[in-house]
Amino acid sequence: MPIPIPQSLEPLLRLDGITKSFGAHRAVDTVSLDLAQGEFFCLLGPSGCGKSTLLRLLAGFETPDAGMIRLGGEDLTGLPPHRRPVNMMFQSYALFPHMSVAQNLAYGLQGLGLSRSAIAERVEGLVRLVKLEGFERRRPDKLSGGQRQRVALARALAREPRLLLLDEPLGALDRALREETQGELRALQRRLGTGFVVVTHDPEEAMALADRIGVMDRGRLVQVGPPRELYERPASRFVAGLLGDVNLIAGLLGLADGGLRSVHTELGPVRALASEALAGAGPGDPVVVALRPERLRLGVGDNALSGTLVDTAYLGDRVRRRIRMADGTILCASASLLDEAGGPVVGDSVSLGFAPQAGWVLPA
C-alpha cells in the first residue's frame, strides 16, 4: 500500500524555525524538528499550547510567518492544502454528511486520473483495511462513533500520503474502545510505514502510541524524546508534571557525589541523579527533586524520609498513599498490590525511601 520511498539521508519531514502568530499571540514559536521515515510521532501539550496550530501548518491550512517545512526534500511551505502529499484526520472526523461511506472514501481518489474501476477497487481495499464491510452505502450519521473514526482514518489514508496528520484521533471514543484502537492504529502504522504525527493532550495515549513524543508549551517545543526518556528524565518541572503524577521536593543543590548530586531539602538530605539542565548550577542553587509515586517505597532504605499516613486509596491494580511529611508537604506513593500484605493504616508513622537513580533533580 505505501508508495516506495527512496532511501536517502534526508529525513521524511524537516521543520526549520516555524513561527506563527495570531495578532499578538505567538501560537507556534520557532519550532524545529526532524522526523524519520516511518516514524510515529506525538505532539503532546495542554490545550492552547500550539500543537493543533502546528498540525494545521503541516496540512497547509495556515501559512507560517517564518520558517520552512520540507517533506522528503521538497519545500512545502507555500503550497496550498490540496497540493500537499500530506493528509489529515480531523478531530471532528469531518466526514461529508451528504455522502455515503464509499463516497467519502472515494472523494480523495477522484482527480488522481484513476479509472472508475480502479477507484472502486481502492475503496474496497480501504473498507477492508478498517473492517467496515457492509457499511459502504451508509451515511455517516447512521454509524457509531467507532465506525466514524475508522471511516475518517481510511479516508485520510486513501491517497497514500507520505505523512499522515491525526488531530486527537481517539479523543471522541470511550475508554475501552480507545485502548483497543490505540493498538490497531500502531499496528496499521507499522504495516504501512507511513509517517504519523498525532496531536494529543493525553500523556498515556502519547506514550502508548509514539516512537517519540514532542512536548509543547506556549508555542515552543520544549522536549523531544522517546516516552521512557520523557517520563523518567524530563527536562523541566513542566514536562515532569505533564507526563504523569510526580512528587516535587524543593531543596538546595549540594555537592556532586559520584555521578549523583546531594540536595538539602526540608525533609533532610537526599541524593539523586541530576538533569543536564543543572550542568552550570553550583551548590546552594534552588532545585526540586522529581520523584514518581511508584518510585517512593514504604520501608527503610536509601534517602530515608518519614511522615504520617493520611490517606489510602485502593485503585484495583495498585494502592495510592498520601503521606504528610514533617514540614506539612504531602507526598504520594503508589505500590502494586502484589507486593502488599497488610500495610500501615491511616494515622501511622511511616518510613519512606527511594533509590538515588529514581530521583531526578531539576531546576526549581
Place this chain on the structure above:
Amino acid sequence: MTAFNRIALTAGLGFLYAPILVLIVYSFNDSRLVTVWGGFSTRWYGVLFGDGPLLASALVSLKVATLAAAIAVALGTLAALALDRHGRFTGRSVFTGLLYAPMVMPEVITGLSLLLLFVGLDVERGIPTIVIAHATFGTGFVAVVVGARLKGFDRSLEEAAADLGASPARVFLTVTLPLIAPSLAAGFLLAFTLSLDDLVIASFVSGPGATTLPMRLYSQVRLGVNPEINAASTLLIGAVSLVVLAASWLGARRGTTETV
C-alpha cells in the same frame, strides 16, 4: 388557559384571519352580488379560468417571480459568502447596510427611485425592469437566509475536502453548495413569494403589456369587486401559503443534515 386569554386569542386571530376567511368563503358564493350569499358553487373558478387577460397576468407574475428569485439567489448567496468568509474586510458594515436597506426601505421609495433610474437610463419598462426591481429586494432576504446557514457550517468539512486534493472550486461545488442547498431553496421560495405579492414596486416600474396579477386584481377592484376576484385571491393565498410552508420546511431540515 384562562377565559381572558381564550377571548384575547380568539379576538387576535379573528382580527388577523377573519377577512381572509370571509374572502375564501365568498369565493364559493353562487350569487353575482358579493355581499349576498346565494349558495355554494365553484362557478367563479370556472369564470376565472376563462378570463384571458387575468390568466395572462398570472403568467407574467410567475415569469417575473421565477426570474427575480433566481437572480436574488445568485446574488444573495454570493453576498452571504462574502460576509461569512472574508472576516472584517474594509467596508464590511457599509456593505451589510447596503444589502439590507432594500428590505426596510418603504416600497414607494424603492419603486420611485427605480423608476427614475430606468427613465434616466432610457430603459424601456416591462417585464425585465420588474424582474430587476424584485431581484433588488429579494437579494437581501436570500442573503439573510443563506447567511444563517453558513454561520452554522462546519468549516472543517471544506478543509477536509481541500486536504483530499480538491481545488477551491471543487470544494465549493461538491461540499459547500450541496450542504447549503436547502437554504438556497428556502431563499428562492421566499424571494418568489415576495415578488408574487408585490403591487407597489411593480406598479412603478412596469410598462405596457407587463401587468402582474396583483396589478390586474387591483385595477379590477377599482371598477367594483366581483366574486371572480375572490376566487383569484383565494388561489393566490393558497399558492403563497404552500410556498411559505415549503420554505420553512426546508429551513427546519437545517439541523438534521448538519450533524455528522
